[in-house]
Amino acid sequence: MVEIKEVKTRKDLKQFVYFPYKLYAGNKYWVPPLVMDEMNTLRRDKNPAFEYCEARYWLALKDGEVVGRIAGIINYKYIEKWGQKNARFGWIDFIDDPEVSKALLATVEDWAREKGMTGLHGPLGFCDLDREGMLVEGFDEMGTFTTIYNYPYYPVHLENNGYVKDVDWLEYELEVPPQLPDVIQRASQDALRRFNLKVLDAKKPKDFLPYVKGIFALLNEAYKDLYGVVPLTDMQIQLYTKQYFGFINPDYVKVILDQNDEVVAFGIAFPSLTQAMRKTNGRLLPFGFIHILKALKKNDTIDLCLVAVKPELQGKGVNAILMSEIHKECIKNGIVKAECNPQLESNVKVRSQWRHFNFRQHKRRRCYIKYL
Structure with a gap:
């Protein structure tokens, strides 16, 4: 049975931050973020995005062991600007167990409904300089410091829980x-x-x-x-x-x-x-x-x-x-080589400039959405 535990203490937050280091130990494509940056981003007293965001974090446990995590975020400036009452999920990681992913997502969905939200999308951060987008192509490509790497089973779990594509970002590798x-x-x-x-x-x-x-x-x-x-x-x-x-x-x-x-x-x-x-x-x-x-x-x-x-x-x-x-x-x-940060699939102007180079489009990441 999966137990969902809300992050309340500094010790809990450390468990939340350190979980992917265990999940991806030995993986040859995952690039770890800086622990210090992760802690500061998630702390209300350190991250100025909390001026206009609220967030809660949860851990999933099985037999007392952490097996998953997820953050729920409401960005009120986003709602005001775009007129869409969508909460965000981010910092989502879990073992390959449908019970775990379902429990994590259901927890954030319930919270979003309680807050009057009508949709949930992600993975997204507090702002657009945070890592965003779930990898859906390019699992055998090296990650980068500024992007999310995840196992191939992640999108399968999302889609099995009713999430669909909202937008995609593409990534390119260029020869100099x-x-x-x-x-x-x-x-x-x-x-x-x-x-x-x-x-x-x-x-x-x-x-x-x-x-x-x-x-x-x-x-x-x-x-x-x-x-x-x-x-x-x-x-x-x-x-x-x-x-x-x-x-x-x-x-x-x-x-x-x-x-x-x-x-x-x-x-x-x-x-x-x-x-x-x-x-x-x-x-x-x-x-x-x-x-x-x-x-x-x-x-x-x-x-x-x-x-x-x-x-x-x-x-x-x-x-x-x-x-x-x-x-x-x-x-x-x-x-000799350049890695491009994710670019929106719909941003044809930006993507078209790479036609002058030898390039390959080697990764794709997705923001999923589910209407509540």
Whole structure:
């Protein structure tokens, strides 16, 4: 028999966070998140998303042993913006036992109904910079630090419990060519000249700090119409700046400015942390941080994380500037491969830009929904 236990104490929360490390022990594709990041994201006193979200977490136990977990989240800014009374589920993991997955999902469904919600969708986080989407294709492909990996039985369990596709995200692996196609180089040069743009000359992470506000403002603007997106708050922006800007490699962060020094586009890539995170097993101490620092300095793969262009400049060659600038750094640093973060299946404009490269679409992830 499955027992469902709500997470109430710090000890419970640690069990919740550590469960996938046990479930995926020995799996050669799973990339562990940082334990510290997971704890901070799930704690009400640490995550500023709780300004507009509420959440509860549950563990599933069998014979006193943790066999599953799930989070239920209500994002009130999402409901206000999109007019859909959908709760979210996230942080869902379970052994291959239909009784366990059914009990976990039923618990969140009951809670969502009690809160007046009419649907439940996920896996989603508190905001759109959290990991989202259940893997439905590409189970034998290496995961990345910024995405969810799950066993092939997960989507089967979801569908058996009445969940259907809401949206899909696709992921691509690109070969970095020795030279960019002429069409991209010409488009880059034309866009720089035509719109009087320039590339920020940043040598150190601190060189980006005067532009952080503009970067996040553009992120909010450019992503506002994408699936389920709600704008990041000032508190969230401060948190992400503090957490991540000290770790960026300026070679792979490109900011495009107009004649008034306003941010009109940016691209953020990271040297792949996949193998480093697997070595750390989610812990920075005592030696985990060394693996991360090594990966940031020497790597043959980058993860393309975020790209944003002012709506009025989209489709006018500004993306080509970002490609051209990042490509120069890839060649200089010996990068041969790029992993693209998930892109909405419906976002044909973004996906079509990869046609200029040797690429393969190797993963697909899904947001499921069930109407209550």
